Structure formats: C-alpha cells, structure tokens
Amino acid sequence: DDDTRILAISERKGDWSGPRQLLPVEGFSSNEDLKVTFNFSIRSPEPITANWKVKVTKSDETKFFVIYTGHIIESSYFQTFFSYLTLPNFILGSDEVQLYLEVTPGEALIDLDNISLESEEEGNWQDEANKRIEILRKRNLKINLYLDSVQPEDLQIEIEQKTHKFPFGTAVKSNRIADCYDANKDDLYCEFVRDNFNWLVDSYRMKWRPMEPSEGNTETEIPDKMIDWAHSYGKTVRGHALLWAKRSNNPDWVQTLYGEDLKTALFNRVDFAIKHYEEYSVPHWDVINEMVDQGAENHTFFLDHTGDPEIRQKVFKHAKELSPDTLFFCQ
Numbered sequence: 001d002d003d004t005r006i007l008a009i010s011e012r013k014g015d016w017s018g019p020r021q022l023l024p025v026e027g028f029s030s031n032e033d034l035k036v037t038f039n040f041s042i043r044s045p046e047p048i049t050a051n052w053k054v055k056v057t058k059s060d061e062t063k064f065f066v067i068y069t070g071h072i073i074e075s076s077y078f079q080t081f082f083s084y085l086t087l088p089n090f091i092l093g094s095d096e097v098q099l100y101l102e103v104t105p106g107e108a109l110i111d112l113d114n115i116s117l118e119s120e121e122e123g124n125w126q127d128e129a130n131k132r133i134e135i136l137r138k139r140n141l142k143i144n145l146y147l148d149s150v151q152p153e154d155l156q157i158e159i160e161q162k163t164h165k166f167p168f169g170t171a172v173k174s175n176r177i178a179d180c181y182d183a184n185k186d187d188l189y190c191e192f193v194r195d196n197f198n199w200l201v202d203s204y205r206m207k208w209r210p211m212e213p214s215e216g217n218t219e220t221e222i223p224d225k226m227i228d229w230a231h232s233y234g235k236t237v238r239g240h241a242l243l244w245a246k247r248s249n250n251p252d253w254v255q256t257l258y259g260e261d262l263k264t265a266l267f268n269r270v271d272f273a274i275k276h277y278e279e280y281s282v283p284h285w286d287v288i289n290e291m292v293d294q295g296a297e298n299h300t301f302f303l304d305h306t307g308d309p310e311i312r313q314k315v316f317k318h319a320k321e322l323s324p325d326t327l328f329f330c331q
Contacts, residue, residue, distance in 0.1 A: 023099055198235050245299040285319065
C-alpha cells in the first residue's frame with residue numbers, strides 16, 4: 001500500500017461525513033447498465049460499518065438507496081471488498097445520481113483506496129472467480145526475522161497455514177456433532193467438518209418447530225452442544241432461522257394461532273432465540289426463512305394469520321432493537 005495515494009478522512013462529525021461523487025447519468029440508459037461491479041479498500045483503527053449509498057433525483061423526487069454494506073474490523077491494513085451489484089431501477093431517466101459513503105461510528109477515522117464502480121462485462125466466469133479470490137481471500141503476509149549469527153541464506157523456512165479468516169462454511173446435522181461432543185471424540189463426519197470449514201449452521205434444530213414443539217417447552221441441548229464443539233475448534237456458528245414463512249414448517253401449536261395471539265408467539269420466539277444464543281456468541285441470524293411466495297405451499301403464513309401487512313418488517317425491527325450488534329439477514 002502506498003499511503004501517499006489514499007483518501008484519508010479525519011475530523012468527521014457524523015455518519016454522513018464521507019466522500020461523495022456524482023455519477024454520469026448518461027451512462028444509465030437501460031437495465032443492463034444497472035449491472036455493475038463495485039470495489040473499494042478501507043481501513044480504520046476501530047471496528048466500523050460502511051454503508052455505500054446513492055442519492056437519485058428524478059424530476060422533483062429524490063430517493064436514497066443503500067447499495068452495499070461492509071463490516072470492517074480494526075486493522076492497520078486495508079480490507080478490500082468486491083461485489084456484483086444491480087443498481088436501483090429508479091436511476092433510469094434520472095437527473096442526478098450521487099454515490100456517497102456513510103460510516104458508523106460517526107467519529108471514526110477512515111482511509112479509502114481503490115474505489116471503482118464499473119459496468120459488468122460478460123467474461124469467463126473462472127477468470128472472474130479467480131480475480132475475486134485474489135481480492136477477497138488473500139492478504140499479504142510480512143514476516144520479520146531477528147537473527148544473530150545465522151545468515152538468512154542458510155535458513156530454510158516452512159510455513160503451514162492452520163486456519164483463515166475467510167468464512168467458508170456448511171450446514172451440519174447438529175445431532176451428529178453433539179454425539180462427538182458427548183463422546184469427546186470426533187468420528188469421520190465430525191472430522192470432515194472440523195478439517196474443512198470454519199463457519200457452521202445447524203440445518204434444522206435451531207428453527208422454531210424443533211426448538212419449541214409445545215408452547216413454552218424449549219429444547220436447545222443438541223444445538224448448544226454443537227456450538228460448544230464448534231467453538232472448541234475456533235469455528236463460528238450462525239443462526240438459522242428465527243422464523244419460517246411456510247405454515248407447515250412452524251410448530252403445530254403455532255399453526256392455529258391468529259391475530260394478537262400469533263404476534264405474541266412470534267415475538268416471544270424471537271426474544272428467546274436471540275437472547276439464548278447471545279450467550280453462545282452467535283453473530284448472525286436469518287430472520288424469516290423463504291419469504292418468496294412460490295411452490296405448492298404459500299409462504300404468507302404470518303401475513304395471513306396476523307392480518308398485519310407489516311408484520312415481517314416489525315419482526316426485523318424488533319430483532320435489531322433487541323440485539324443491535326447482531327447481523328440479521330433475509331434468507
């Protein structure tokens with residue numbers, strides 16, 4: 001990194017204190033023009049959240065859109081982010097488009113480099129994947145050797161990488177992992193998970209139906225053991241899922257609830273799962289699984305049975321208010 005050619009931002013007064021750039025509106029004339037690649041490098045002496053946004057003005061109407069969110073750990077090194085994006089359709093025919101960055105906390109020092117927003121071009125998918133691997137999965141490593149009488153040319157150094165920070169995960173059968181935890185010995189299944197992945201998700205038992213088969217009767221022993229096993233090997237477990245939009249995938253006692261009774265049950269479930277697994281350092285949760293309404297069974301159970309068209313938004317907001325530091329996802 002050449003620190004003489006970066007954008008260093010200090011003396012910030014709020015989240016909004018960041019760079020802004022007008023984009024040429026004539027470059028957005030069709031839906032294909034909205035497909036872009038986005039890249040930036042950023043560093044900060046403290047953990048930050050970077051929200052890249054666009055402000056779009058069309059006639060007398062102005063709208064704001066978040067196009068990318070990145071979570072940055074404190075480091076003296078740059079972290080590079082790369083993503084394929086589809087920009088909001090509202091940009092087409094607009095009068096002005098402004099790209100800008102908001103960073104939380106608002107007083108954090110930030111350095112920026114290598115910012116680009118470019119048209120996505122058709123190409124070889126393998127070449128594109130390899131390029132992303134170079135950017136996202138690799139970092140330069142500097143090793144200092146302090147030698148007295150030994151000459152560097154006399155040394156032969158062998159380095160073995162034991163782990164990595166790039167999230168590489170899989171869904172697991174938590175009962176199989178729990179068995180290994182109880183036996184204090186890994187079978188072939190657990191060995192494979194242990195040796196190949198650093199992020200895990202429970203394929204079933206952290207969902208509402210198996211966790212609360214009857215109202216107020218919660219069963220967490222098996223996923224709890226799975227998480228303890230994972231943590232013993234330095235792995236991270238994310239939560240899947242707080243709720244499921246299909247009726248049949250909810251506990252039997254929930255499927256007959258309506259109105260305020262169902263709302264109470266929903267929020268109780270969210271409260272219990274988040275608070276219980278905060279004790280197990282679960283950093284992510286999928287909030288409502290499979291909200292897209294397709295297939296033989298509809299995915300509108302919560303909408304239909306509560307009669308509240310905003311129930312899904314309310315659940316997301318409630319979860320975030322309950323645990324601001326947890327990342328919540330649409331699954």
